[in-house]
Amino acid sequence: MISRERILEAASRVYSKHGFRGATTRLIAQEAGVNEVTLFRTFGSKSALMQAVLVQQQDGAPPTELTDDPVDPECELKVWIQTSLDRLRDMRHLLLHSMGESDERPDAAQFACQGRRTVHDIITRYVRALKKKGLADVNADEEAAAVILVGTVMSDAIARSFVPDVYPPMEQAAERYTNCFLRMLGVKQTTRASVRKTRIHAH
Amino acid sequence: MISRERILEAASRVYSKHGFRGATTRLIAQEAGVNEVTLFRTFGSKSALMQAVLVQQQDGAPPTELTDDPVDPECELKVWIQTSLDRLRDMRHLLLHSMGESDERPDAAQFACQGRRTVHDIITRYVRALKKKGLADVNADEEAAAVILVGTVMSDAIARSFVPDVYPPMEQAAERYTNCFLRMLGVKQTTRASVRKTRIHAH
DNA sequence: CTGGAATGCAAGTATCCACTTGCTTGCTGC
DNA sequence: GCAGCAAGCAAGTGGATACTTGCATTCCAG
Numbered sequence: 001m002i003s004r005e006r007i008l009e010a011a012s013r014v015y016s017k018h019g020f021r022g023a024t025t026r027l028i029a030q031e032a033g034v035n036e037v038t039l040f041r042t043f044g045s046k047s048a049l050m051q052a053v054l055v056q057q058q059d060g061a062p063p064t065e066l067t068d069d070p071v072d073p074e075c076e077l078k079v080w081i082q083t084s085l086d087r088l089r090d091m092r093h094l095l096l097h098s099m100g101e102s103d104e105r106p107d108a109a110q111f112a113c114q115g116r117r118t119v120h121d122i123i124t125r126y127v128r129a130l131k132k133k134g135l136a137d138v139n140a141d142e143e144a145a146a147v148i149l150v151g152t153v154m155s156d157a158i159a160r161s162f163v164p165d166v167y168p169p170m171e172q173a174a175e176r177y178t179n180c181f182l183r184m185l186g187v188k189q190t191t192r193a194s195v196r197k198t199r200i201h202a203h
Numbered sequence: 204m205i206s207r208e209r210i211l212e213a214a215s216r217v218y219s220k221h222g223f224r225g226a227t228t229r230l231i232a233q234e235a236g237v238n239e240v241t242l243f244r245t246f247g248s249k250s251a252l253m254q255a256v257l258v259q260q261q262d263g264a265p266p267t268e269l270t271d272d273p274v275d276p277e278c279e280l281k282v283w284i285q286t287s288l289d290r291l292r293d294m295r296h297l298l299l300h301s302m303g304e305s306d307e308r309p310d311a312a313q314f315a316c317q318g319r320r321t322v323h324d325i326i327t328r329y330v331r332a333l334k335k336k337g338l339a340d341v342n343a344d345e346e347a348a349a350v351i352l353v354g355t356v357m358s359d360a361i362a363r364s365f366v367p368d369v370y371p372p373m374e375q376a377a378e379r380y381t382n383c384f385l386r387m388l389g390v391k392q393t394t395r396a397s398v399r400k401t402r403i404h405a406h
Numbered sequence: 407c408t409g410g411a412a413t414g415c416a417a418g419t420a421t422c423c424a425c426t427t428g429c430t431t432g433c434t435g436c
Numbered sequence: 437g438c439a440g441c442a443a444g445c446a447a448g449t450g451g452a453t454a455c456t457t458g459c460a461t462t463c464c465a466g
Contacts, residue, residue, distance in 0.1 A: 017306060018307065019304070026453080034414095035414050036455090037413080037415080037455090042412095093303070096299060096303040099362075116362065120369045140386075141383060143371060144382075147358070147380075148354075151351075151357065152355065153354075154358050155354030156350070158302070159354075162305065163319050176346075177347060180348060180351055180387050183343075184386050184387040186386070227423065228424065228425085238443065238444050239424095239425090241443060244442085249423095249424065
């Protein structure tokens with residue numbers, strides 16, 4: 001039964017590269033080092049295989065959580081952003097294709113959406129906790145802020161490879177996004193100076 | 204020569220829906236109300252047709268500019284964001300597919316990138332102008348800010364249709380993004396109260 | 407050592423696709 | 437009214453694709 005996993009992994013790679021239509025069963029079998037017939041015997045059909053790929057991807061990489069009791073927003077957010085950037089960067093091709101094909105394959109659409117909602121809730125909850133503890137401005141728009149943060153992370157993860165020169169260097173991205181975000185929320189930062197130093201130093 | 208435009212338009216629609224591989228010449232011709240042979244006589248090949256589609260789309264909808272001499276950031280940005288949201292929303296399927304297929308079709312990748320750089324420059328230039336006029340905090344990180352704003356707009360335009368409940372209502376989006384963005388830049392706003400009223404009123 | 411399950415291999419089927427050919431039709435400018 | 441050109445139509449070609457079938461091989465458990 002080792003074939004099953006080999007095929008799944010290969011299918012994920014090939015689908016990421018070529019999309020549903022471009023991911024031919026021949027290619028997947030070849031990439032998996034397995035006979036094409038085995039693929040059909042194991043999964044029944046190409047669609048079923050692809051569905052299995054998405055399910056596996058969903059379960060394998062769940063969104064990162066954020067603490068319910070924030071104490072160091074700068075640090076907590078920076079770590080969260082960095083982790084989310086890495087996670088999304090790994091699945092960007094899968095995401096792009098499943099979003100593009102969502103009209104034709106509803107399961108792909110569901111895959112694209114599901115995580116998005118969860119992440120949004122994680123951020124809004126965190127910002128509300130910040131407000132409650134008096135760390136953020138009570139007038140801050142946490143819903144819009146969450147949309148902005150998630151949008152920023154998604155855009156970086158997906159579009160950086162197309163236009164790398166537009167984005168901050170990868171080592172700085174999380175920190176600079178964090179600073180902008182905290183500023184947006186009216187969170188007082190302790191070490192703003194160090195950031196500017198980092199930034200200027202890099203040029 | 205009216206066929207040419209009919210085909211181009213149909214190809215754009217079909218490509219948006221089904222991607223390159225899914226956009227069969229048969230489907231396009233049918234959608235254009237034209238014989239399939241006419242398509243090949245006019246454009247030579249499917250690839251050439253698709254290239255023409257992208258070129259047309261690029262030239263037809265250039266990014267919106269922002270004034271060099273800002274006087275009312277709140278208003279200017281809100282209009283810009285709204286316009287950009289509308290523009291990107293119209294081409295979101297095209298964008299998704301060409302980004303997904305960028306590995307296999309370099310011209311598609313170029314289409315996906317080109318506008319992105321321009322928009323980034325427009326925003327950074329505008330923020331620098333704000334700083335120069337003393338309207339924004341001189342310590343603001345205009346590069347990161349531009350990335351954040353563009354990411355937000357792209358994410359809204361593309362992902363809203365998948366998870367509409369996550370995003371602010373369309374009538375409020377531009378205004379709320381504007382407020383968050385200005386706050387991030389340390390721009391003093393005059394009518395913050397009205398926004399909160401709008402927001403609360405909607406719930 | 408034997409029966410059954412997993413896998414490989416060769417070949418085939420029906421469908422779809424991009425693209426071509428040869429011929430006809432209809433419109434337009436001269 | 438006629439030459440020429442754009443477009444339609446019918447048919448076909450070669451290749452790729454998803455999926456099937458029949459049979460041989462390996463390998464492990466009882």
